[in-house]
Amino acid sequence: MKAMILIGGFGTRLRPLTCNTPKPLLPVINKPFLLYQIELIKKHGIKDIILCMAYLPLEFKRYFGDGKKFGVNISYAIEKMPLGTGGAIKNAEKYVDCPVLIFNGDVLTDLDLTDLIKYHKQKKSKATITLVEVDDPTSFGLVETNKNGNILQFLEKPSANQITCNTINAGTYIFEPEILKEIPENTVYSVERGLFPNLLNKKYPFYGFVYSGYWIDIGTMEKYLQVHHDLMNKMKKNSVGNNSKLGKNIKIDGKLLIGDNSAIGDNVIIEGNVCIGNDVIIANHCTLIDCIILDGTKIHEGSKIEKSLIGKNCLLETNSVLSSGCAIGDNTIIRSYSRL
Structure with missing residues (x-):
């Protein structure tokens, strides 16, 4: 299995910090945020990592190089313009010849990737999304599953009377190679709004993996401060x-x-x-x-x-x-x- 990290965004909600530094390279307790994700991936036995990027790509190459000093092999898939989550994955398709673990570059988590991979294989899934439970479902897009873990529907920021679950997309996926064929080439495309509904319509084996560990999206200044406090409290x-x-x-x-x-x-x-x-x-x-x-x-x-x-x-x-x-x-x- 290989891993792919989506880090193509401009980090506008973290400006002015991201004017000169890509968001994934911002330090979190004095270590680049992206390094936490790379270390987690490596810990679970995955050594081949593809970084999908558009904004300030040379900064990543300057810091990580080929990845060998971090014990991994890093390839770079650079977009000429930001293509969205789906477009970024499609742009990196040439590196994918096996199942691929995909990380949203905004997320810090202690997710057990070994358990996730085992679940994906046991279910014979073609696409698996990690899910976390939240206290206030009205603030998020929800992902509803049945008792077997099959994904039934996506609910985008539902009203109180529309809520059927409290699980949200946690930004980590496993895709089989054929899933990438469902993404159009050279276009801005979202996995959340385009690919996932398409997989449901085509009745692919599509599952949700619920976990209850630590999870935070550092995309705002408030959350960036929060992740420092969370880690320092430990x-x-x-x-x-x-x-x-x-x-x-x-x-x-x-x-x-x-x-x-x-x-x-x-x-x-x-x-x-x-x-x-x-x-x-x-x-x-x-x-x-x-x-x-x-x-x-x-x-x-x-x-x-x-x-x-x-x-x-x-x-x-x-x-x-x-x-x-x-x-x-x-x-x-x-x-x-x-x-x-």
Whole structure:
């Protein structure tokens, strides 16, 4: 089996962070988000991975290369223009000569891929969708199955009286090679709105695999912050990278993760979950509350950052204040005594 990861989107809901960096390369606790997916795929014995992309493809090639340093083999299927989920898969069809595991590039999960593959084979399925249960079905498109797991119908954001289940598409699939033949060539096409209804109409063996583990879509700023908190809450202790230094009288009431070659000054207050990248300098008397600070940023004395995200190579001058919900793009300068 091979794996395919769909990472062609522009990440517009995560701007300004994605103006210079593709969403899958944004760090999550100081590691590119895409690397979590690659490591999960590798853990379950799949070594051949196809990255389907359109936006800033050279950034992926620069970081991952042929994949060998990560213990996998990576091929690249580059779209001249974004073709949607289905079009991206079709564009990579030349690499597929066996069943393929397909990942939505926005999703972080602890899904047991071995169980999923076993289920797909046992059912003799041609296409299998992973499903997760949600508390509020009205906010999602639902996928209804019968007791045997056969997919019966798709309900797009139903009203309360239309709800027949609480399972949604979790963005991970297994397709047999013949399923890719059902996708038209060289056109924008959606697996969700085009391919899946077509498979139902043609009565393909089409199943849903329900699991109850961790699942989050990082496509919005709120969810991007949330995934940091979720992972940091699992940390048993604070983590300080190589050659990073902590000053005197630092008060930590929460979890702290610092990358390499960073420094925190004296009398700094840290509350909640604070994630600091590489080559970051936090001066004396700063307050950091539930925030993310990416590589190369400098925070001058007396500044306060609360529930915000700061991009790479930024400068916050003396006594700057970022209130809850701020997202600062790369290379931004915030002048002294600014309030945002």
